[in-house]
Amino acid sequence: MPRQWLPPLPDPQQTGLTGADKVASAAVTESFQELASVDGKIGPTAEATIGLKDDGLYRGDGAFEVIRLYGGKPFALADHLDRLGRSTAAIELEFDRAALENEIEALLAEAGPVEGQMRLIVTRGGRRLAMTEPIPPHPETVRLATVTYCPTVILNGVKSLSYAANMQATRIAKGQGADEAVLIRPDGTVLEPPTSSIFWVSPEGALRTPALSDGVLESITRDRMIKALQVEEGTWHVDDLHAAGEAFLASTTREIQAVSAVDGLTFDAAPGPRTREAQDAFAETLGRELREL
């Protein structure tokens, strides 16, 4: 069935959440005790401090990770620490991985069996931070708007603290009545949303995602999808995304989230059958990996 053109809807709340979603997420957020480890010193995040003179703050010079906690168990922790190692190596920043691993263990023991996420930050000033946080609320479906973006090349694939451009892209998309951006190179090559990977189903029925060589982040959720499903990695023009039959986002915090529209072009179903298949595959992978912890 041909897809239907609809003008982008303004989202007055700028979040894409319903009132019920907001009440539920506020309750979760209020009951969550956020803890921070600063170089191994654990306490409430609201009371944690680091010295102001740190280029992590002054220049966004550092790297970070966000890891999902399921009943207090960190999903794919080793993969996240490996990526943190690659990010820090790319910006010539040394950190003590063994010390951070011990600090994470102590933080998670203190936090208990929480449903949440853990943020890791290493700064140019030499700080090792680990924090537990509530999971940000994500609605079941998301509307995307394309935003033109040029990767820095030097920081390709690096999860650096310099995410202001990514955050601005989301604000631009919201200003256009969508919920989230999808970054597109000036030549039309599809990259990724600011904090997730994208997959879509081509008119021929192939599941597609941009190749890492196009400068997208080596997403851990993307990796799990590529291992579980038949996925074509390649260089794709935005026209291919506009012609898609369905699409979904993949990330640590979103897991697999259905896309309902791209640039005002709505999909017949969100989640569609391939998105549901991806959700099932992710749930299966997650269950297996958590049982192995």
Ligand SMILES: Cc1ncc(COP(=O)(O)O)c(C=O)c1O
């Ligand atoms: C730019 C970007 N792409 C993709 C992702 C998804 O990565 P992961 O699946 O490892 O959470 C993220 C995560 O925050 C990201 O920042």
